[in-house]
Amino acid sequence: MDASLWGGWLDQVVNGLILGNIYALLAAGLALIFGVAHLINFAHGSVYMAGSYLGWVLLTQVGWPLWAALPVAMAGSAAMGLLLERFAVRPFRKSARVAPLLATIGAGMILDSLGELIFSPNPRPFPAVVPADRFSLGGVSIGWLDLLILGATVLSAAGLFLFLKFSRMGQALRATAQDSEAAQQMGVPVNRVNALAFALASALGGLAGVLVGLYYNSVFPSMGFQAGLKGFTACVLGGLGNLPGAMAGGLVLGVSESLGVAVFGSSARNLVAFALLLAALLWRPQGLFAGRRRSLPPEPLTGTFLPVSKAIRLPLPTVLGLLALAAVLPILVPNPYILQIGTNAWILALFAVSLTLVAGTSGILSLGHAGLMAIGAYASGLLTLRLGWPFEASFLAAGLIASALGTLLASPALRLKGHYLSIATLALGEIVNQTILNAEPVTGGAMGLAGIPVPTLFGYAFRSAADYYYLTLGALAVGALVITLVVKSPLGRTLRALREDEVAATALGVSAGPYKALAFGIAAFFAGWAGALTAHLYSYISHETFGTTLSILGLTMVIVGGLGNVAGAILGGVALSSLPEILRPVAQFRPLLYGLLLLVALRWRPQGALGSR
Amino acid sequence: MSILETRGLSRNFGGIQAVASLDLTVGEGEVLGLIGPNGAGKTTLFNLLAGADVPDQGKVYLEGRDITSWPASRHARAGIIRTFQHGRTFANLSVLDNLHVGTHTRRRAPDLWGALFPWGRQSREEEALRRECQALLVPFGDRLTPRQDEAAWQFSYANRRRIEIARALAAHPRILLLDEPTAGMNPVETLEILEFLKGLKAQGQTMVVIEHKLPLILPLADRVVVLDHGAKLAEGHPLDIPRNPLVIEAYLGGKHHE
Numbered sequence: 001m002d003a004s005l006w007g008g009w010l011d012q013v014v015n016g017l018i019l020g021n022i023y024a025l026l027a028a029g030l031a032l033i034f035g036v037a038h039l040i041n042f043a044h045g046s047v048y049m050a051g052s053y054l055g056w057v058l059l060t061q062v063g064w065p066l067w068a069a070l071p072v073a074m075a076g077s078a079a080m081g082l083l084l085e086r087f088a089v090r091p092f093r094k095s096a097r098v099a100p101l102l103a104t105i106g107a108g109m110i111l112d113s114l115g116e117l118i119f120s121p122n123p124r125p126f127p128a129v130v131p132a133d134r135f136s137l138g139g140v141s142i143g144w145l146d147l148l149i150l151g152a153t154v155l156s157a158a159g160l161f162l163f164l165k166f167s168r169m170g171q172a173l174r175a176t177a178q179d180s181e182a183a184q185q186m187g188v189p190v191n192r193v194n195a196l197a198f199a200l201a202s203a204l205g206g207l208a209g210v211l212v213g214l215y216y217n218s219v220f221p222s223m224g225f226q227a228g229l230k231g232f233t234a235c236v237l238g239g240l241g242n243l244p245g246a247m248a249g250g251l252v253l254g255v256s257e258s259l260g261v262a263v264f265g266s267s268a269r270n271l272v273a274f275a276l277l278l279a280a281l282l283w284r285p286q287g288l289f290a291g292r293r294r295s296l297p298p299e300p301l302t303g304t305f306l307p308v309s310k311a312i313r314l315p316l317p318t319v320l321g322l323l324a325l326a327a328v329l330p331i332l333v334p335n336p337y338i339l340q341i342g343t344n345a346w347i348l349a350l351f352a353v354s355l356t357l358v359a360g361t362s363g364i365l366s367l368g369h370a371g372l373m374a375i376g377a378y379a380s381g382l383l384t385l386r387l388g389w390p391f392e393a394s395f396l397a398a399g400l401i402a403s404a405l406g407t408l409l410a411s412p413a414l415r416l417k418g419h420y421l422s423i424a425t426l427a428l429g430e431i432v433n434q435t436i437l438n439a440e441p442v443t444g445g446a447m448g449l450a451g452i453p454v455p456t457l458f459g460y461a462f463r464s465a466a467d468y469y470y471l472t473l474g475a476l477a478v479g480a481l482v483i484t485l486v487v488k489s490p491l492g493r494t495l496r497a498l499r500e501d502e503v504a505a506t507a508l509g510v511s512a513g514p515y516k517a518l519a520f521g522i523a524a525f526f527a528g529w530a531g532a533l534t535a536h537l538y539s540y541i542s543h544e545t546f547g548t549t550l551s552i553l554g555l556t557m558v559i560v561g562g563l564g565n566v567a568g569a570i571l572g573g574v575a576l577s578s579l580p581e582i583l584r585p586v587a588q589f590r591p592l593l594y595g596l597l598l599l600v601a602l603r604w605r606p607q608g609a610l611g612s613r
Numbered sequence: 614m615s616i617l618e619t620r621g622l623s624r625n626f627g628g629i630q631a632v633a634s635l636d637l638t639v640g641e642g643e644v645l646g647l648i649g650p651n652g653a654g655k656t657t658l659f660n661l662l663a664g665a666d667v668p669d670q671g672k673v674y675l676e677g678r679d680i681t682s683w684p685a686s687r688h689a690r691a692g693i694i695r696t697f698q699h700g701r702t703f704a705n706l707s708v709l710d711n712l713h714v715g716t717h718t719r720r721r722a723p724d725l726w727g728a729l730f731p732w733g734r735q736s737r738e739e740e741a742l743r744r745e746c747q748a749l750l751v752p753f754g755d756r757l758t759p760r761q762d763e764a765a766w767q768f769s770y771a772n773r774r775r776i777e778i779a780r781a782l783a784a785h786p787r788i789l790l791l792d793e794p795t796a797g798m799n800p801v802e803t804l805e806i807l808e809f810l811k812g813l814k815a816q817g818q819t820m821v822v823i824e825h826k827l828p829l830i831l832p833l834a835d836r837v838v839v840l841d842h843g844a845k846l847a848e849g850h851p852l853d854i855p856r857n858p859l860v861i862e863a864y865l866g867g868k869h870h871e
Binding site for chain 2: 482485486497509510511515518
């Protein structure tokens with residue numbers, strides 16, 4: 001083989017290992033928290049981002065040297081971890097399973113938007129404080145920074161190992177990871193141990209953040225999200241809660257990404273990572289290093305996915321009255337601005353109604369629902385633009401394609417449970433967007449899709465604000481009717497039974513996979529509609545239109561209204577889409593408010609405004 | 614003619630032999646009692662019979678058909694219905710809805726079509742099954758019927774066990790597997806369940822019952838199998854079991870002296 005080509009490959013592997021060290025640090029923190037608190041910390045990436053900024057401030061604004069800035073950034077991140085544990089995790093320890101997971105998502109949103117508010121969304125250049133000269137080591141090019149990253153990771157891993165193995169607090173931590181109730185009975189201060197795990201994990205996250213800033217020479221507020229996903233990937237590769245496994249998983253991920261980039265180009269980096277995550281979840285959910293066969297999970301005594309509550313049921317006359325009111329609004333208030341807000345609200349409400357069947361009724365906590373919207377939007381947009389289909393056909397096709405493609409993509413993941421399922425749906429949403437980004441000849445790639453024609457129905461072109469308003473209201477009415485019928489039917493009851501206790505439902509003859517896929521398929525149809533409406537009404541879409549932020553926003557709407565409650569989903573959709581209009585003067589605070597709203601709702605009214613069912 | 618049969622059934626958990634090369638038969642209309650000390654492998658055996666777990670070795674036959682590798686839901690459709698040791702009701706579903714889910718394998722109306730067009734066949738079936746589910750609550754007197762629309766989480770532990778038994782019966786099981794049906798019940802409540810189960814037996818219901826309480830199992834069972842360390846320690850008529858020295862040793866530990 002050509003020596004220089006071989007050297008190029010070797011360089012890629014070494015690059016991957018260095019990046020893998022950073023992933024390993026992230027994964028170690030996630031694994032530590034999962035081990036102790038049995039929780040996937042969705043705010044971990046945000047803490048890493050915050051640590052990175054802290055390092056940047058100390059290095060550039062305060063002018064400290066690296067050796068001083070690094071430990072202080074770690075300490076600052078640890079403090080953030082303590083706050084996170086105290087306010088977003090501990091209050092939910094005895095809540096329904098879904099609550100702490102969502103609370104960390106809310107906390108992550110708050111941190112991310114604080115980052116944007118304080119430092120602006122634009123990337124900041126990280127100073128080159130590490131000498132840039134490189135030297136050859138056995139035919140491989142290595143720089144000082146590479147050695148620093150390697151050294152920091154090895155030292156952290158060794159320190160963590162010694163701490164867990166030999167210190168009293170480390171023992172307490174391991175005991176809590178084994179059985180937190182038993183540990184509590186033996187006098188282990190479980191709350192303090194949890195806090196300690198978050199502090200340690202966050203310190204490692206902060207360290208990774210500073211190192212990544214140095215590595216890429218830049219830091220930006222949204223860097224945490226992708227990093228968090230990379231951390232999950234490494235964790236899943238190593239087996240959730242397995243600390244050395246997670247670190248090894250980080251290295252595997254780093255090398256796979258580097259090789260993927262070498263083969264497919266740099267835009268494929270994330271696609272490779274998320275494909276790897278999904279593959280690991282589907283084929284080796286126990287991780288690369290665990291034995292093949294696991295024993296059965298223990299029988300739970302009680303415990304429920306949803307907060308228990310009584311749903312408020314709207315009587316039919318009330319529903320019809322509200323619908324009539326919505327229908328005459330354009331006549332009462334012929335203000336285009338108000339109608340545009342209404343249009344937006346109906347689209348998001350349709351999205352929320354679709355999501356409530358999946359996340360509420362079926363208990364599939366989907367963090368990638370906006371991916372279905374993206375499929376519908378691109379399907380309808382491309383069919384009209386490239387193939388000249390009429391809107392009537394492309395709109396119907398958008399629902400069917402979102403339903404078929406979404407269910408096809410998700411059905412292997414539907415076998416997963418709990419945290420695994422949430423990570424898998426998150427990855428699916430990202431994979432849809434990354435595929436759109438990479439399939440440039442079809443989708444226009446990063447340029448997006450422009451000039452999507454206005455909707456037409458049987459020769460009538462929808463152009464005015466009132467037209468759009470009625471079109472979206474009509475779509476919402478159809479979607480809400482269908483989902484309500486499903487929720488109220490024996491099918492809905494079967495889905496709720498699966499949500500409450502899959503083992504018991506299966507023992508009564510319910511095939512979990514097909515039923516979940518059916519629920520997902522019905523929901524995806526209307527998510528696809530919501531996407532198609534967005535595409536045709538705004539005439540421009542891109543891979544960023546339907547990102548994970550939108551998925552999380554949808555979930556917030558559904559929770560605020562009441563999980564599994566169709567009227568609640570509409571209420572949540574309308575409330576959360578009008579809120580930013582009311583707060584237009586302080587538009588930059590929106591994500592912060594969404595995050596706070598999610599936390600507050602989970603803490604004080606987890607069953608939502610109209611109750612979950 | 615046996616309905617359910619196992620041959621050489623074995624299951625290991627990391628070196629612990631939970632079920633060890635077990636041969637078992639259950640006849641039509643028979644009530645088989647399954648007793649044994651804690652950790653004898655009774656619940657593991659149930660998991661294997663109901664398809665919730667797959668054996669390392671051996672086979673399970675239902676009326677001569679090899680069902681060993683079927684998924685749990687298919688076991689249920691074939692008529693093997695179980696309850697759980699610690700009770701697993703659907704917490705946020707009403708009592709009646711819990712029973713309705715029990716009728717799942719008997720529904721014929723198509724799911725999605727029936728949901729979108731909830732009249733005709735769909736509503737007739739739903740109505741008939743609802744009346745039947747309500748009838749299943751009657752034997753439990755005032756404990757369940759007046760509160761049939763309340764969510765299951767609001768009920769006491771013992772009542773949740775009753776809901777679970779009624780839910781299993783809603784499936785019209787060929788074979789009913791009951792895992793400690795009276796756990797957590799006082800002696801009076803236990804007697805009530807005994808009478809109820811005797812009534813089922815009189816109707817010809819085939820059952821396998823795990824139970825620690827000998828006063829319940831001895832008058833109910835046609836035959837008793839004693840498990841210890843996953844293997845069959847003794848088998849026979851209920852009246853012979855308490856006198857069997859091997860059984861006494863397994864339960865009391867040490868040698869038994871007359």
